[in-house]
Amino acid sequence: MAWRSCSVLLRLTGDELLRSSVRGGRLTHGFQQRCAFRKAAKKPEAKRAEEELVPTRIEPEKKNPTPLWEQLPPPSSSRGPPLSRLIKPMLFTVGFTGCSFGSAAIWQYESLKSRVQSYFDEVRADWLEKIRPQKRGDVRKEINQWWSSLSEGQRTVTGIIAANVVVFCCWRVPSMQRFMFKYFTANPASKTVCSPMLLSAFSHFSFFHMAANMYVLWSFSSSAVSMLGREQFMAVYMSAGVVSTFASYVCKMVTGRFGPSLGASGAIMTVLAAVCTKMPEAKLAIIFLPMFTFTAANALKAIVAMDTAGVVLGWKFFDHAAHLGGAAFGIWYIMFGHELIWKNREPFVKFWHELRTGGGPSGGGSNGPGGSI
Template sequence: MASSIFQSSLNVTRRNNANRCFLQHYRNFQRAEKGSEVSRKTAKEKRIIRANLESKSPEKIDVVYARNGRPSFRTLIRPFGFACLLNRWYHSLSGTQKMVLGIIATNVAVFACWRVPALQMFMIRWFSASPAAQATCLPMVLSTFSQFSFWHLAINMYVLWSFTPTIGAVLGREQFLAFYLTGGVWASFASYAVKVATSSVHPSIGASGAIMAVLGAVCTHVPDATLSIILLPFITFSAGAALKGLVAFESLGVILRWKFFDHAAHLGGLLFGCYYVTDGHKRTWDHRGRFMERWHKFRGKPVDS
């Protein structure tokens, strides 16, 4: 009898404990639901002011909210994580690389304009260089942003981007931009001189002359650097050897009047790049003091190069 009473009381105790445990879980569940509703409501009422990717995670985002305001639509979709990655990559670039991105974007925009039939006459007049054209001065610069095919554009921009860090660290973004545009002008001038000498009136386009100036400057500044061909990376050679080979090849093209490339523009760009990095910057850029002081007062001194 005593054992049965003890057993029944034990069962009652277990049921009471189970009921209390169930009630506790139910109350916790209700609190969690209420808290999640409040947090969702609060998140809707707040405006995201900063969102950064957590370390070692391309999807988890550390979000900082403002006290009032509405959330941006971009923060509600998953591609926002990719935007953070793109933003982080852009801010990791140097000032020269950011400026070169602008040059690449300009080349792409001009390439698209060449594909518009209504703009053909305008593009031929201003974005192709020929000594027999009505406009001869401005096209010497603008033609360096024109490309005749997608592969022409892709290869030129790849080479430009590849050699930018080396020469950009030496010149800085402002001097590099001036050097790049001047190299394009000297390449166009060399092309004009050969065309006048050979009675040729065919227009020329392409950024190859300006890019050859960059290539010549890099090979002259670091002749021991190891280079390779884009499609044949297993073939390597020194920058000094590449410079000698390019000068010989382009000179031969000018002498034999090869028509596939504008060899005169390539040779002019190469020689200008070699001269500028050796002695030209001392005679031009190093004497710009007064002008640059006024420019920096107006714009502010550059943060990085």
């Protein structure tokens, strides 16, 4: 019956159907279907045999995702020798240090200029305070009294501590992890090398790291600010953060041990070294062991010796190179930097005064609040 129906179909369609259905003397698959001819189905055993012959695809093992701290770009050979990578950070260090001390000189000038007006404002405020009825439990008054009870150094570093706390809170936000890692950790192998030199000095990932650094800064703030003055202290502290990071860059490029660094330890080491150099006979003690006291000079020697051993032996728990850079900058500034930089700021202040007054006579001396050591 199959052949018969097929022959009738062939007679009805004629040569056109044959021409469209025959290719090279063989019937096409469509034509076989129409004529009710089908290929014999393959046996299931054959399919199983073919499936067994086909090699199974082995899925690669899923590796644990690498933490963000280990996703560091390797140093590229196209960047040139290590010296060329340090040129840009070195220029940034010199430029930022100059801008810091220049801004501090302008800040001191503006403070001197507004001191007279502030005096009359304080007299007027005291008079109004006397005639104004007192309020009990006034929160604002309590805050003002607490703020007035602080020393000038403690009030100065309060802003620094607040900035460190804000950055620490930003580290806790998951969506900001990559941004924080890029701009708030310093690494010479990273694409961004300049801005992290400053921002990493306000960055702490661990709460205990931040608490320890801020406690040391708070403890030495009164002595440092009374010795340098508020404006000069801020210039030294901001510059120390960049200088200590540059020292860390140099050490990492020389040793080839790249990795991210963060923390205010380098800048705080500058403050500690400056105080210990200026007052070597001052007595210091450890917070948990107050019964053991030692001189500031001996404490500085012990810290420098420990950090030197850390650099030589390759300890990785702390950035010992940044500590040494900060300590060296603090010692240098007390012995030479104050005379070379701060004592020679008068021409710049005079230029700023003439710029502000339109070429009028310059006023004020070089010794302002915190002008000399």
